[in-house]
Amino acid sequence: MATKRMRPSGTWEFIIRRKGILPKPLSLTFDTEEEGDAYVRRLEQMLDAGILPEDLVARRSELVTVDDGIRSYMTKVSLPDSDVSLLNALIGRWTGQALTGVDYQWAEGWVKSMKRKDVMAPSTIRHYVGALARCFDWVVRSGTPSLATNPLRLLPKRYATYTEEDSAAVRAQDKTPKEDEHRDRRPSANEEKAIRRILDGEKAENRQRRAELKYRPAMVFLFELGIESAMRMREMYTLDVTQVDVGRRTVFLDKTKNGSKRQVPLTTVALRAFEDYVELVKGGDAEMDGFNFDGGLLFPWWDGSRDKKVLAGVSVRLSGQFGRIFDAAGCGDLKFHDLRHEATSRLYERTSLSDVQIAKITGHSDTKVLMRYSNLRGSDLAVRLW
Template sequence: MPTKRQRPSGSWEFIVRRKGVLPKPISFTFDNEAEGDAYCARLEALLDRGIIPAELADEKPAIATIRDALRTYQANVSLVDSDKQVQATLADKVGGVLMRSVCYTWAETWVREMKQVEQLAPSTIRIYVGSLARCFDYLTRLPNSTFVTNPLRLLPKRYATYTDADAAVLRASAPDGDAVEVPTNTERDRRLHETEEAAIRKILAGAKQEGKQRPLALHWRGALELKFELALETAMRMREIYTLTLDQIDMERRTVFLDKTKNGDKRQVPLSSVAIAAIVRYREQVATGARDMAGWNHDGDRLLPWWSGDDSPAALRKITALLSRQYARIFEAAGCGDIRFHDIRHEATCRLFLKTKLSDLQIAKITGHKDPKMLARYANLRGSELADQLW
């Protein structure tokens, strides 16, 4: 039987207890005693059968907050170290946000705060949003998930770029007289000097690093050499190279057909005579086991040994991180540790402008750049080259 009492206001309070069924006593308030008696009678009839009405169940969703979502994602998806660090930062920044409040308005507000309050660089904002978006993508794929739409995927294309409105907010919040520097994208313009290229090739070939007694230990040395050569000769991205299969390479037509590109478009990349010679040399190394290629025989028709054929984002990110670290070691040993592998693509694109008479559109078809603005800085190189020839 429920406990009941009349309050000074005239209303009635009923308290229902049921050990082993209800997690704790539940209190109800009714305008009159008869209404309370009727409700509690119906409730106790259900409790006698072990049934708890949904409105009384003390249920907390398994994924109640963004922190819960991140933990679930990390427990079920293999992440590279860099993404783990980003997700740890996200847990500190937005971990306490309730998932039921995550919507497009929240996504816009979060991005706006990162720009107008934290003043983060656009590249940093994209890293944070991209990492959390992948977590939310995972939630939408869970069976019976209530998280149906990922609002971060609905953000406009240039969501991380500071607008005039963002700049106005930053100026308004700055102390009087202080200049405001609006964060912008910083483009890497690191060129590869010919002496640096020679030093990298020596390390790849097995030369000892200065001050070291032994050469750098490199597994699949021949594959590492080919990957460097292809990047420099074709301007292909790291992932585009390490996912190549033999049937994508047409040696007779001297082309590579790419169907796994960053922007989703398929394209054909011409092969220079240097690239063709490098592929032929590498195939011979695989056949003979030279250049540390023993044990690899183009399994699954794959050109290079690192990729298993798994197209999942987690698997691809893991290989990208692995190879990025490997080439970082090589560049460091060559005395140019500030170079990243992506800078080799930048260098290759620069050489296409400087060493060929191809048009901007033709070069864009080779490199896969979709935005003409991305190639504008390369096109300026031709003007610089002409200026060097003036008196």
């Protein structure tokens, strides 16, 4: 319970103490006792539940809990949308957890919980750990005495891979352990031809009628751009016409997944596909259903909203549409994101660019991640041997 007293001035002072949540007693002043009682009652209910109101976080001189660190980090640092989403999901997971208690055992226990309780895929575990590790790096650099070192950086390699004990614990719940799968699916030359035939409006041999493709020219161009540029789907369908520089054969991306800007060079194939698409749109092609470039957007599916739900909705619809196209072409296990994998692999196969140079094109901030995309075909490597 809070203690209270009336000051000589007639105002009321309330003192609130909560070990582990408040670094020191909190003093609040109110004009009347009734006003103070009402406010403090609500505040204590929240503190008892381990919740610290945002206005109190701003008053505190140091970061105390994990949630403090996450909220402060998200407020003061410009983050990519992917990290924002991950950190928002973590807020409240450790209600009242003091940063002073965040050590290696805590980090190891969290990873074990994601495997044995949540049964997450190793890649998902790495995403969560990576986002919080970057947050804790910032907390450590901020100089708070609550967290001197970042224990997440001490986790061993392959920490996200399920051990035999992890797998046994998961199976005991009648669940299946998740394996670390790195996709290396690439479309073959025949599959590419089959996909282009479907995009051109041909009927698949195993179908009774042609696929219905609204904005077909845009679908054709998006496919060509994806397999030639290594851009992500969202990076492409949110493009503005002015971001494409034909003279310099580049696309300037000012909003990417990891928050950095980059220029993407265009192959002659991608440039020709762009020019063909622009000509069709400006010529009022009937299959574009009245879409034009007056609004500045290059593609017709997105309305310019940065709302995450809107963007996610567009991505889901396009992924589903291309999934049906790939299925009709006889390669139903192919995903649109595999085109980025294919384009990146081609950069390794067809150029002498270094890892760093290719990373600048693809936007990979970690070359270790980039190497997962560079699965060169064994047959292509074999012909280079003596």
